[in-house]
Amino acid sequence: xxxxxxxxxxxxxxxxxxxxxxxxxxxxxxxxxxxxxxxxxxxxxxxxxxxxxxxxxxxxxxxxxxxxxxxxxxxxxxxxxxxxxxxxxxxxxxxxxxxxxxxxxxxxxxxxxxxxxxxxxxxxx
Numbered sequence: 001x002x003x004x005x006x007x008x009x010x011x012x013x014x015x016x017x018x019x020x021x022x023x024x025x026x027x028x029x030x031x032x033x034x035x036x037x038x039x040x041x042x043x044x045x046x047x048x049x050x051x052x053x054x055x056x057x058x059x060x061x062x063x064x065x066x067x068x069x070x071x072x073x074x075x076x077x078x079x080x081x082x083x084x085x086x087x088x089x090x091x092x093x094x095x096x097x098x099x100x101x102x103x104x105x106x107x108x109x110x111x112x113x114x115x116x117x118x119x120x121x122x123x124x125x
Contacts, residue, residue, distance in 0.1 A: 002026040004097045004116035011122050018087055018121055022080045022097030029078055030055055035100050037112070038071060038082045040093035040121075048093075049105035053080045060103075087123045094118040 008020035022036065029036055037052040051061035051071050059071040070083040084091060098115035100106070109115050 002099060002114040004099065004114060006095060006097050006116045006119040008095075008119055008121065010120055011124060012087055014088055014123055014125050015086055017083055017085045018091070018123075020082045020084075020095055020097075020119060020121070022082075022116065024078045024080070024097075024099075027099075028075075029053070029073055029080060030057075030075055033101055033103075035103055036073075036080045037098045037100065037105060038080075038095065039098055039105075039109070040091075040095045041118075042090075042093040045093075047107050047109060049107075050082065050084075050095075052105065054103065089123045089125050092121065092123050094120050 003025045005023045012018045034055045035052045038050040041047050049062050053059050053071050053073050061069050068085045073080045096115050096118045098112035100112050
């Protein structure tokens, strides 16, 4: 059973950088052909894919967020990290770490093979 746990600051200020960590257990993040995604959901909006870290170490991003996003990994800790720069109140959302066994992204959390409980990030103006 793969388990994902998101962690990070719950509250940040506009223009700051938010850094979130996904700690994975039950599977190595380097296992073929796993893709470790970050997604988010704001009130009244659908699920938005931010990007993913592939098993081979390549990162891929949503073009609309790419300029502000960095996804990295620490294989020694089995963690995937999201950094989102220059945040605004529009970045307020629940952020989820999720995994799929194909190089796709989805608009419904249930489509992923596993996902974490999510962590609330609120950006104050």
